[in-house]
Each structure stands twice: as structure tokens, then as C-alpha cells.
Amino acid sequence: MDNFESQLSSQKIRPIPTHWKGQILSAAARSTPSPLPQEAWTWRDLLWPCPQVWAGFAAAWLLVLFLNISITEKSTPATMAARPTPAPVDGYAERQRLLAEILGDTRKPPIQPSFVPRRRSEAAPIAVAV
Amino acid sequence: MAGIVRNETDGDYVCQSLESIPEMKSGHMPTEWDLKRLYDEHAQSLFAFLLNFTRNEDDTRDVLQELFCKLASRPELLDNVREPRAFLIRLCHNLAVDLMRRRGTRDRNHAALAGEESEIFAPQSHADDPAFREALTTALAELPSEQRAVVHLKLWEGWTFEQIAAALQIPLNTAGSRYRYGVDKLRERLRPLYDEIK
Numbered sequence: 001m002d003n004f005e006s007q008l009s010s011q012k013i014r015p016i017p018t019h020w021k022g023q024i025l026s027a028a029a030r031s032t033p034s035p036l037p038q039e040a041w042t043w044r045d046l047l048w049p050c051p052q053v054w055a056g057f058a059a060a061w062l063l064v065l066f067l068n069i070s071i072t073e074k075s076t077p078a079t080m081a082a083r084p085t086p087a088p089v090d091g092y093a094e095r096q097r098l099l100a101e102i103l104g105d106t107r108k109p110p111i112q113p114s115f116v117p118r119r120r121s122e123a124a125p126i127a128v129a130v
Numbered sequence: 131m132a133g134i135v136r137n138e139t140d141g142d143y144v145c146q147s148l149e150s151i152p153e154m155k156s157g158h159m160p161t162e163w164d165l166k167r168l169y170d171e172h173a174q175s176l177f178a179f180l181l182n183f184t185r186n187e188d189d190t191r192d193v194l195q196e197l198f199c200k201l202a203s204r205p206e207l208l209d210n211v212r213e214p215r216a217f218l219i220r221l222c223h224n225l226a227v228d229l230m231r232r233r234g235t236r237d238r239n240h241a242a243l244a245g246e247e248s249e250i251f252a253p254q255s256h257a258d259d260p261a262f263r264e265a266l267t268t269a270l271a272e273l274p275s276e277q278r279a280v281v282h283l284k285l286w287e288g289w290t291f292e293q294i295a296a297a298l299q300i301p302l303n304t305a306g307s308r309y310r311y312g313v314d315k316l317r318e319r320l321r322p323l324y325d326e327i328k
Binding site for chain 1: 165174195200262
């Protein structure tokens, strides 16, 4: 730093106005965010606004659960197997009999065996070409 | 969260975890006391820098107030700050640049502004000083604001070019060249008066 620069730096900059401190710090204090509440969260905070509504939701949910269980019990595999097989409704056998009568065929028409589902374990193995 | 404390061994300011400061337990916002301490320790330097940079006392106060409001609302800004003065000067510089951009025409009308400049330098006892101070104030006003910022930090804060470059976020060479150009202009402008008082 040469003499000229020293001469410049020796010039004192005027002091900050004293009344600024109060103004600036009070403005800053207004900008300070209020501290967050540190209380622990409780279920009451959630349920308090309208406990009747939450009680209604709980009752409806229990009703749905009860109905769901009762329906599930009725549709177990044992109850499904015990149900009678519905009669074929396609009328194929009836049409075959009428046709035989018209044609004078005395032979008995072949009776289509009703479909009886088999277990998977009794099914013939299926060869799959890869 | 962190607070600013003075290191007793080397006198440097360092940022310290709030948990280690008795009056600032974890989770608490910085108190007014922290801001007061920041103000007491740094406001005069920030004021001088801003007054020289903006050339306007109202703008200086606006920026200073904005800075402290920002620090109050976002205390995490001071986390891990090792040199608070440099950090605060950087914030002030950025806020002042934003303000000048918002006001737009200020930098483009140096001549028009000359009449409304605030007094920068304090009166002194030497007889020759008033003329020199006035000439220096005018000469500084003629410098581009970025050169003025570097000249101020070098001459009146005594910073190194590395510190200036870091604070103003400019390359080291840019800091050096801005200072050189600025001082050369001041030297040329003030030579007659300086030769008189030398």
C-alpha cells in the first residue's frame, strides 16, 4: 500500500446513526418466527375435533368387517361342493330326442354326460413344448 | 443451528453450535440477544460498506434492516459460518445489488445522483481534509459500484484480495484488477489535492 492508498484509508467513515439499532433490531424481532410447540402429539389431537364422526366410522367399519366374515364363511369350498349342480339348460338332449322321433329312429339318442369337474390332481398331464 | 463466538486464542470469530452455548438450547430460535451481538460487532463495518456501495443512506438502512430481518427469520443461514464478517458483507452486497436492480436507473444516473449523495466520511481536525474528503467522495461516486466495493474492502477493511474475492464471489484476478483500476482512477482524480496536502 503506497502513500496515496494510506492517505485514502486514513479517512474515517462516519459512524452508523445510533437510532438505527433500535429500529433495525425491533424490525428483526418482528421477523423472528414464533417457536413451534414442543408438546408430544396425542390421539386426542386427531380425534378431538369431532369424536362422534370418528365413532360412526368405527361402527361402520365393524359392521363391514362382520358382514365380510359372514359371507366368507358361506362360500367355503365345502359349502360350494355341497350345492346341487344346476340342470343343463341348453336343451341339446331334448332336441336330439325330438329329431329321433321325427326321423323314426328307434335308437336311443346318445346321452351327453353331464360335466363333472375333476380335481386338478386327477387331470391328465399336459405336455408343453418349449 | 449456530451462534457466533470469538475464539479466545486468535481473536477470530467462529460459528459455534448452539447446544454448546448455555443460553441457547437446541430447538430454540436465536434470541434478540444474538442479533444485538451481531449488530454490535458488525453493523459499523456493514454500514460503511453499504454506504460506500449504494451512496445513499436510506438504501443503506433498508439493506441493513433487510439483512437483520433475514437473519432473524432464517437463523440457519449462520450454520457453519467461520467468518461472519465476510459472510455478512456478502449478504449485504447481494441484497444491495438486488435493491439497485429493482430500482434500475440508479447506476445509470451517476451524474444525477451526485447531488443527493450521503456524506460518507467523518469530519476530521486537519484543515485540508474537508476539501480532500469532498473530492474523494465525488471520485468514489464516479467509480463503478463493483470497483467501489473492492476498493472499500481493501482500503477501509484491510482485507486481502483472497478475502475480497471470496466475499464478493468473484475471481481473484478480477478482485485485483478492479482494485487497481479503481485506485488508478482515484489517484488521477485526486492527484492535485493529494500533492497539496502531501
